[in-house]
Amino acid sequence: MEKRKVICGVQQVGIGVRSVEEAWPWYKDVFGVDIKILGSEGVAERMLPYTGGKPQPRYAILVINLRGGGGFEIWEPKGRELNYIQFQPELGDYGIEVCKVKSRDVRAAYEDMKKKGVNILTTPTPGPDGKEHFFIMDPWNNMFDIETDDYCFYNEDKNTGGNNGATLGVSDMDKSIEFYGAIMDYDKVEYDVTGVFDDLKGVPGGQYKMRRVMLTRSKPIEGPLSQVLGTSHIELIQRLDGEGVPAPRKLYEGRLWGDPGFIHLCFDIRNMEEVRKAAAAQGHEFVCDSGKDFKMGEADGHFTYIEDPDGTLIEFVETFKIPILKKLGIYLHLENRDDSKPLPAWILKCLRFMRSK
Template sequence: MEEKLIYGIQQMGVGVDDAEKGFQWYATRLGADACIFDDNNEATYMAPYMGGEPRKKRAILAMNLQGGSGYEIWQHTGRTPLKMESPLDFGDLGINMAKIKSVDIQRSFDRLKHLGVEFLTEMVTDPDGCKSFYIQDPWDNILQIKESDSWYDVKSHDLGGVFGATLGVSNIDETMKLFAGVLGYDQVVYDKTEVFEDLASLNKGKEKFRRVLLTHKKDRIGGFTALFGDSQIELVERLDSTPKKLFEGRFWGDIGFIHLCFDIKNMKKMVEDCKAAGFPFTVLSNEDFDMGDANGHWGYLEDPDGTLIEFVETHKVPVLKALGLNINLKNRDPKKPLPNWLIKAMRIKRKKF
């Protein structure tokens, strides 16, 4: 059997109550103005996480084409999506925040301040020595803006896309079995246990934490890896108080970060490897599933705390529907990166607001 390949983080799922407004906010504030797909098909496979029923939805995959991953902006359209009953406390169980890459951290800070974005911190220094700051979107989702040197095609915007996530977990060593053992995040950038100065302005941020930042020793190869770039996973364990589950009593697709998605090749091998490591898939689509005008094979598993991790084996990405121009990944060499001209052709999918 062929080996499995992990091309990188494809997108972060962002639950909102208005997908159009969500796309506009992420486009105008974060530069994610390329609409890769806009899907209104009913969500059926995820029924076990939505009260046992298929649900009407709208999902927009928005990307910043300077480099990094996208945002799947997801809205329940047949019901009113629920917010958390109480605000996120740092270290709660689930996806706490997305990490967004910045070309020029001071420029990003000043521009977002000027736009009136809600800031949770001033400029801080992370345990790895990088500068960052934390903001909130209008749905109270926390975004860490962090300096980065991994880029695809910087033009004019000070930000790129997603290049990582921070997950609250109950036992870091157990969750490492998934991210380090199966998903290739095999390099520990830091592993520290203390009260962290950079978190002081966040809810529960003055408590004691263990924080582990992971990245991958080897560069990812093939597909969209040049666009996705390097990525990081930060695992945080709150030690002074008991964390709550962020989606307790709510449906997948309700307001918040609903999943972290990886772009891969060889779904069959991924399913087998994850099951062998103790992380069986709980949802698996058919092999040619349509997502708007895009197409692929996808599935979900849970980390030890129930946080949903998605995997997508992309088969087709539409570029210019009227001319039938698509990026077809199904039968090409999986280790060969897509040509630059083809990725850059996706600029035609950018929207103006």
């Protein structure tokens, strides 16, 4: 059978932190990401263009919420001084500005987070699609958008699910729409609106006039892990020029990959060579390539990166092996499975046995 590009969905957003031990308990409590797929201490040797030209020690974990959605790759650089962003990021700055999170009940999630003392930026308000959402800030100045979304893989008693995509600042909206549509298959425009928006009041940069475009996929979800990852979307924001409007800034300019903030947006894929061809056809060659022999903790796979038109790092991961019942030495091997067919739900639900209390 002829191989084809399969984009299974958003696998995770990478979050650079000072301490995994400090950050994960907060994300687990607030977002319910209590399933640790992997944890790995080692050296990032294959990201040299983004790590100052030399390998960088790090500790990283990948955690998910089994209700459904992408995960968080929480990334802690080791053995070096961290370079924190020196300004308050605002909507329209170039890079990953906001991590989106699914919620079955936005108002209940809002009340839960209020009780937990979370820094809430806005109240639940309809967005351009008519669905309520609200914004929060974590203790490390990262923004999250809690969105109404009824997707559910495993029905747990949580008001939030997993990652639902991201909001990215861009300089040329039409070029970015083409990029995310042609390579990642986020080719369906859910809305394309311009103005100053009530649902962004209270969000840094929300006071500026901007163009907002929400992209989703016209294809149904597919791939071995697609039932866990679920649906997702990408919101693009272009800040428009005007009197008193500051020029957008690059969120990672002068900083290394892994420094605090959202370091990448990662897509789970099948058939890396076909993804490479699709990216190259759009003029975006791989900037980092692990090769097929890459191991991260208990998982095996092949990762690559490209830059979007504004230099934001986009990761592709083709997963070959992940633990299912690690204590019993049971692993899930994906290399020789149907690239488009979802794995049986009962197999993926075994991930619940990897829950962290």
